[in-house]
Amino acid sequence: MQLSAGIQQFWIAIASYILLGLSFFLYLLAGNNWQLTNMLSLPDLMGFTLVVAIVIFPLLWYLSNLKCQILHSMPDDVQFQEIVPTNYSQLDIVSLAYYTTILESLGFIHLIDHDIKPGIGFARCFAHPEYYCFAEVGQAFTETGEVIAQNFALFSVLQQDWIVAEINRAINSHDGIAYIWRHPQHIRRYHPNIDIEELLQSHLQFRQQILADLGIHLSTDLSWTAFKAYEKQAIIFRKQAMRRKNLLMAMLEATLFELSPKSEWLGNYLKQAVKNPKNKFYQ
Numbered sequence: 001m002q003l004s005a006g007i008q009q010f011w012i013a014i015a016s017y018i019l020l021g022l023s024f025f026l027y028l029l030a031g032n033n034w035q036l037t038n039m040l041s042l043p044d045l046m047g048f049t050l051v052v053a054i055v056i057f058p059l060l061w062y063l064s065n066l067k068c069q070i071l072h073s074m075p076d077d078v079q080f081q082e083i084v085p086t087n088y089s090q091l092d093i094v095s096l097a098y099y100t101t102i103l104e105s106l107g108f109i110h111l112i113d114h115d116i117k118p119g120i121g122f123a124r125c126f127a128h129p130e131y132y133c134f135a136e137v138g139q140a141f142t143e144t145g146e147v148i149a150q151n152f153a154l155f156s157v158l159q160q161d162w163i164v165a166e167i168n169r170a171i172n173s174h175d176g177i178a179y180i181w182r183h184p185q186h187i188r189r190y191h192p193n194i195d196i197e198e199l200l201q202s203h204l205q206f207r208q209q210i211l212a213d214l215g216i217h218l219s220t221d222l223s224w225t226a227f228k229a230y231e232k233q234a235i236i237f238r239k240q241a242m243r244r245k246n247l248l249m250a251m252l253e254a255t256l257f258e259l260s261p262k263s264e265w266l267g268n269y270l271k272q273a274v275k276n277p278k279n280k281f282y283q
Contacts, residue, residue, distance in 0.1 A: 003258050004176055010066075010251050017059040067247045074239045078231050080114040088122050090141050095150055096124065099137040102196050108135055111224050116140065127222035131204060132156065134227060154199060156207050157219040157230060161185050164210060166203045168194065176258035180250045181241035183234070184267040191263075213273035 003011075085091055100110065108126035116123050116138065126135040133156040140149040155165035163186045170192035182188075187210065191199055211218060219226075242250070 003255065007176060007251065007255055007258060011255070013062060014059070014248075017062065021056075021059075063247050067242075070247075071239065071242060074242060075235055076239065078228070078235050080112075080228060080231075083113055083115050083122070085113055085122070085124075088141075091122055092139060092150065096137060096139070099152060099196070100124065103135055103137075106197060106200060107131070111227070125224070125227060127227075129222065131200075132218050132220050132222060133203065133207075134222070152196065154203050156203070157221075157226075158207075158211065158214075159216040159219065160214075161233075162210070162214065162216065163187070163230070164203070164207050165189070166191060166199055166206075168192075168196065168199055171261040171263055175261065176254040179257040179262075179265075180245060180254050181238040182265055182267065183237055183241075186234075186265075187267055187269055188265040189263065210269065213276060214269070215276045 085093065085096065103126050104110070106128075107130055108128050111125040111127050113122070113124050115121065121138060121140040123136050123138040126137075127133075128135070133154060135155075136151075136153045138149075138151045138153070140151075152168040153165060154168070155163055157163055163183075165186065165188045167188065167190050169190060171190050189206070191202070194202070207218070
């Protein structure tokens with residue numbers, strides 16, 4: 001997978017600082033007749049330290065400033081605005097109707113239509129009163145109104161803050177950044193080539209296995225209020241996780257993910273399954 005534009009720009013900036021430092025170092029070395037030992041004398045050592053400081057401080061400033069910008073762009077809260085699909089001229093009505101028909105035939109109930117970052121996206125939320133899981137159909141738009149992404153997600157909320165989510169698409173370049181603030185108790189799987197009914201059955205079987213392995217139960221609150229609470233908790237966690245991260249290491253994680261994408265994120269699931277005394281399979 002090709003690296004996303006944001007990741008590429010980050011490493012280009014880092015490389016420019018490294019090249020600048022190397023250039024200063026070679027300049028200083030040339031001034032000492034290419035004798036590294038001569039640079040260890042006190043006057044030259046002070047000059048060398050100054051050069052290092054001139055290079056390191058801008059790099060640290062760049063990383064600090066970039067992290068502040070990222071944190072500033074991440075919301076502290078989520079405000080869902082109920083909307084009417086006809087207000088979105090760019091909305092792919094055919095695709096929305098297709099997913100809605102299938103989900104309702106499978107027993108899902110339409111909860112609400114809401115916006116995603118006003119003007120940038122649309123989402124339709126469903127809940128299944130028998131299987132106790134949520135489904136969401138989403139579309140993202142450009143500023144000019146073009147549909148740039150259509151997603152279908154299915155997820156269940158378990159006890160102890162565990163969430164199991166299935167996304168009906170392939171991994172893309174934007175998932176590398178999301179991987180940085182992944183939640184250790186949020187399990188996620190991507191399925192690029194699977195129909196909704198098959199995805200639902202796969203989700204229910206996988207969810208049952210997780211419940212048994214962890215010795216926990218399923219949350220049965222399918223209200224819109226509960227859904228908003230889950231989304232709010234996720235947003236708060238993402239920002240807190242980003243604030244705790246070392247940006248350089250975080251971007252390295254995202255880069256490695258984009259170079260070798262993972263279609264399944266299990267978090268701490270296997271570790272916790274081993275600790276369950278009733279789970280003989282992992283003993």
